[in-house]
Amino acid sequence: MRREIRLPFDPGTISSLEAYDRVLLSGTVLVGRDQVHQRLSRLLQDGKDLPVPLQGETMYYMGPSATPDSMVIGSCGPTTSARMDRFVPALMEAGLVATIGKGPRSPQVIEAIRRHGGLYLIAFGGCGALYATKVVSQHILAFGELGPEALVRLEIRDFPVIVGIDSRGNSVFA
Amino acid sequence: MMDHHQKDGLAGAVREALLHAVTHLEPSLMARLDWMYRETMSATEALGPDDGKKDRYEASLEVLAMIRENLAIADATGLPMCQDTGMVVAFVEMGPDVQLSMQEIGEALDSGIALAVRDGFFRNSVVLDPVFDRENTRTNLPAVVHWFPKNSGGLTIRMMLKGFGSENCSALAMLNPTAGVETVLSTILDMVRNAGGKPCPPIVLGVGLGGTAERALLLSKKALLREVGSVHPDPRYARLEQQLFDSIQGLHIGPGGFGGPLTALAVAVEYEPTHIAGLPVGVSISCWADRTAVVQWGGAQ
Structure with a gap:
């Protein structure tokens, strides 16, 4: 019932996925939310290098709770994607292929996904404890001073999502 | 000392x-989540194989199943x-x-x-x-x-x-004093429709009516602090709660915003006196993770 997919995405996998497909992701993703998006966008606008290349990457909209000693990460469910909408076209232009978050997206995001052949994946809102058990490792890539809002690299295993917008621009929120 | x-x-x-x-969620809210899971499952099973709603209902049911699993993990790990x-x-x-x-x-x-x-x-x-x-x-x-x-x-x-995913969906309307119950209902439904999938549905809705602008919003928080599923003592407002509860399901936002058959876990309305020239309507939405706590200290009750 659930399709298992390795990250990073290859183009063939992306085009084979359709809205509502249930997927288990394994591999690495970037993690960033409001402040990271603002900073990455400014760097792109100023023509400067990004702390990490976005080519082929998947961005998870998330800011974790504190990490208990015995665990890899604290509670780590998705945040509302809509707040990141205005940054998406530029980041996809820079190579980002997929985003993971919760809730609906703007028509501009749907159009960017269609144009670049990308994906929007929906993680289960509020299920932070569950997602903590799907994270294998994390390390901070940049903006550590932002605390829970830093840019982070996450390795995940069997991380459950549903395809929200597929590469043809079909959306579950239509 | x-x-x-x-x-x-x-x-x-x-x-x-x-x-x-x-x-942990309150037992009354856990019971509502169980109710929604059972109802959504029956509604999904009742769909024919080619029904256009099948994808939406199945995804909504998946959200409710994940919420149950998540709560079990939170209980077991303390996360x-x-x-x-x-x-x-x-x-x-x-x-x-x-x-x-x-x-x-x-x-x-x-x-x-x-x-x-x-x-x-x-x-x-x-x-x-x-x-x-x-x-x-x-x-x-x-x-x-x-x-x-x-x-x-x-x-x-x-x-x-x-949480602020849901708090960002708060809304205030200053209606005319002659608006009446139908306009109150449609105004609140518009607010919930605008929130859509953003506040992590299924939701608990708190509504504050009357007072001043800031008081109506405060009342909407007071409503959220009532025990989930409790009914307003004034039968007119109890009926309004029920009407809102039923109408929100009709919006088909669904768990996770996927369009399932049920969206609201509970609706609570609080009211206070207001000015002859106005009818403030404040709305606060809670995600399904409606985390509340009560501390009693000293005295009886």
Whole structure:
């Protein structure tokens, strides 16, 4: 019932996925939310290098709770994607292929996904404890001073999502 | 010395209540989630193989199944059920038997929150100023505290851990005094429709009617602090709660915004007197992770 997919995405996998497909992701993703998006966008606008290349990457909209000693990460469910909408076209232009978050997206995001052949994946809102058990490792890539809002690299295993917008621009929120 | 003891005890009680709230939902809310899961499953099974609603219902059912799994993991691990451990909103009700001053209660509340944030691995989610530096306080303080007098008994502190995915969907409307119940209903339904999948549905809806603009929004939070599924004592407002509950399901937002058959877990309405020229309508939405806690301190009830 659930399709298992390795990250990073290859183009063939992306085009084979359709809205509502249930997927288990394994591999690495970037993690960033409001402040990271603002900073990455400014760097792109100023023509400067990004702390990490976005080519082929998947961005998870998330800011974790504190990490208990015995665990890899604290509670780590998705945040509302809509707040990141205005940054998406530029980041996809820079190579980002997929985003993971919760809730609906703007028509501009749907159009960017269609144009670049990308994906929007929906993680289960509020299920932070569950997602903590799907994270294998994390390390901070940049903006550590932002605390829970830093840019982070996450390795995940069997991380459950549903395809929200597929590469043809079909959306579950239509 | 007596007061120091009391203060520490109160801080400890606040800590305990918040540590429980961040990992567990109230039994009445758990029962509502079970109800929604059963109903959504029956509705999904009743669909024909080619029904256009099948994808939406199945995805909605998946959301409800994940919520159940998540709550079991939070219980087993002690991890917060949601990484947005929110801003603490506290309604402090002071009766005549309270032996602590407002200042002492405020300090005990702050230290209880700080202890829970540390010991429960909450996320630091509070920033000092909203516009410029947005520097994280690293303690989740300050809380948003509202003070009320009470006619009898001791101290009651009602708290919620208010996540901002849902708080960002709050809304206020200043209706005409002649608007009537139909316009009140349609106004609130528009607010819930606009929120759509953003507040992490299924939702609990709090509605505040009357007062002034800020009072209506405060009442909507008071409504969210009522026990889930409790019914307003005034039958007219109880009927309004039921009408809202039924109409929200008709919006087909569904769990996760996927368009399932059910969206609202509960609706609570609170009202107060208002001005002859107005009808304020305040709405607060809680995600399914509607984390509340009550601390009773001193006096009977």
